[in-house]
Amino acid sequence: xxxxxxxxxxxxxxxxxxxxxxxxxxxxxxxxxxxxxxxxxxxxxxxxxxxxxxxxxxxxxxxxxxxxxxxxxxxxxxxxxxxxxxxxxxxxxxxxxxxxxxxxxxxxxxxxxxxxxxxxxxxxxxxxxxxxxxxxxxxxxxxxxxxxxxxxxxxxxxxxxxxxxxxxxxxxxxxxxxxxxxxxxxxxxxxxxxxxxxxxxxxxxxxxxxxxxxxxxxxxxxxxxxxxxxxxxxxxxxxxxxxxxxxxxxxxxxxxxxxxxxxxxxxxxxxxxxxxxxxxxxxxxxxxxxxxxxxxxxxxxxxxxxxxxxxxxxxxxxxxxxxxxxxxxxxxxxxxxxxxxxxxxxxxxxxxxxxxxxxxxxxx
Numbered sequence: 309x310x311x312x313x314x315x316x317x318x319x320x321x322x323x324x325x326x327x328x329x330x331x332x333x334x335x336x337x338x339x340x341x342x343x344x345x346x347x348x349x350x351x352x353x354x355x356x357x358x359x360x361x362x363x364x365x366x367x368x369x370x371x372x373x374x375x376x377x378x379x380x381x382x383x384x385x386x387x388x389x390x391x392x393x394x395x396x397x398x399x400x401x402x403x404x405x406x407x408x409x410x411x412x413x414x415x416x417x418x419x420x421x422x423x424x425x426x427x428x429x430x431x432x433x434x435x436x437x438x439x440x441x442x443x444x445x446x447x448x449x450x451x452x453x454x455x456x457x458x459x460x461x462x463x464x465x466x467x468x469x470x471x472x473x474x475x476x477x478x479x480x481x482x483x484x485x486x487x488x489x490x491x492x493x494x495x496x497x498x499x500x501x502x503x504x505x506x507x508x509x510x511x512x513x514x515x516x517x518x519x520x521x522x523x524x525x526x527x528x529x530x531x532x533x534x535x536x537x538x539x540x541x542x543x544x545x546x547x548x549x550x551x552x553x554x555x556x557x558x559x560x561x562x563x564x565x566x567x568x569x570x571x572x573x574x575x576x577x578x579x580x581x582x583x584x585x586x587x588x589x590x591x592x593x594x595x596x597x598x599x600x601x602x603x604x605x606x607x608x609x610x611x612x613x614x615x616x617x618x619x620x621x622x623x624x625x626x627x628x629x630x631x632x633x634x635x636x637x638x639x640x641x642x643x644x645x646x647x648x649x650x651x652x653x654x655x656x657x658x659x660x661x662x663x664x665x666x667x668x669x670x671x672x
Contacts, residue, residue, distance in 0.1 A: 310670060313391035313410070314344045315382065315402035317369050321351045322506065324397045324417055326583050328352075330474055332361055334659035340666065345385055345402070347371070364389070374400040386410060393666055403442040411669045414443045419452035419601040420578040422459040436461020444669050447662065450580040450602030468665050471605075472581040473658025476590040476649075478562040488567050492555075498527040499632045501596075502564055503572040504584035507534030510577025512598065512619075517543055519625045520552045526628060528572075531564055533557040565591050569638075570631060573597040573607075576618045581606055581653075589649040594641035596627045606653075612644040 318324055329352075332342055344363040346352050347370035356363045364385055368378035382405035386394060394406035395413045406412050425431060439446065439462045446462060448454040448469045457467055480488065494500055505511040513536060520528045528551060530540065537554075544552050558564055561584065565571075571588040572595070573579070579601035586606070588595060595613035597603040607613035614631060616623040631638055 310340050310393065310666060311391045312340055312342050312666065313386065313389055313394050314342065315394060315396045315399045316344060316346050316352065317372055317399045319347050319350045319370050323583055325352050327417065327472060328397070329355060330655045331659055331662065332359060333475065334655040336663055340663065343389060343391070345382065369399065369401060372401070373398055379405050393669060407442065411444045412442060413445050413447060413665065413669065415447040415449065416453045416457060417449060417580060418578050419450055419456055419580040422456055426460050432461040436463065440466055445665060447665065451605050452602040453580050470658065470661045471652055472583060472586060473653050473655045474583055474586040474590065475655045477565050477587050480566045485566055488563050492567055494567050495527065499525065500527045500529065500568045501570050501572050501628065502529040502531055502568045503574065504531045504561065504564070505573070507532050507536040507540060509536060510575060512574025512576055513540050515574045515619065515621050515624060516572060517549060517552060518621045519628065521547065521549055522625055523628055524551055526551060526632060528552045529555055529564065529568065531555040531558040561587060565593060568593065571595040573603060574624065575600050575603065579603055586649065586653045589645040589653065592642040592646045594631065594638065594645055596624065596631065608648070612641055612648045
């Protein structure tokens with residue numbers, strides 16, 4: 309039995325937390341035992357407890373990649389837990405604390421533009437050397453994240469490119485879907501789109517608000533919470549945008565996916581392999597996405613959705629109108645969404661791919 313210790317620094321339930329829960333649920337429990345270190349008071353704690361996963365709460369690591377005090381705390385915990393492999397998620401402190409105490413795997417969960425000064429000699433070389441010393445292997449969840457890592461000097465032989473995966477969205481009967489539409493007050497004559505994302509500027513909500521004003525026949529749902537909540541709600545109120553509805557933080561994502569026709573992703577600052585897009589694909593929901601980061605590796609134009617140039621509001625609007633106006637295209641993309649999901653993005657495939665990396669590391 310191989311003992312894996314995951315280190316997560318997020319206090320709230322975000323993409324990394326969902327990724328970890330999906331992986332824990334799908335992992336081979338006959339071969340791997342999993343424990344998790346989380347910050348004190350993290351929202352992930354009860355979700356781990358209900359799964360029977362052993363977790364440890366640590367001080368000085370909350371929402372921090374690195375701190376000297378946090379490194380000391382993690383070093384003590386790693387020494388006590390004695391894992392075979394430490395798998396870190398955004399925790400530089402975790403990698404430093406585990407050096408010489410366990411094999412180290414780090415997953416890069418995001419893709420964003422690398423500053424120019426990190427791509428030049430000698431900083432690029434130093435960063436690459438540092439990344440190599442602190443990881444036996446690095447998991448990249450998208451070609452976009454691989455590009456980021458290479459731009460900062462990481463050698464390709466240190467990287468394993470493994471896409472995210474999710475369990476399929478819950479299926480609902482037609483009668484249940486009608487009940488859900490009543491629950492979420494969905495009009496019967498509207499084409500419904502949803503953006504499931506943190507309310508941050510780089511997620512492109514402003515572009516979606518601009519488009520919504522020009523397409524009154526569509527209903528736009530905004531699910532999520534974040535620092536741009538007041539800005540977005542103020543725009544909706546002040547500009548009289550009547551076809552955008554704020555849902556807040558949603559726990560029943562499968563219900564929302566069931567009542568919408570398509571998903572939106574307008575990111576322009578960070579995006580790798582969106583878990584919400586994968587969930588929608590599993591239910592046969594096409595997506596309209598920007599061509600930023602990892603989006604084009606998840607959504608293929610004409611196959612399972614439509615890809616438009618990042619920040620091009622006119623192109624985004626045209627894509628929505630095209631999907632609304634062509635039932636044939638919609639069915640083609642809906643069928644393609646399920647096929648692509650089943651081939652590349654299931655939770656079982658993700659777990660199997662990661663476990664193969666664990667095996668590879670243990671054999672070294």
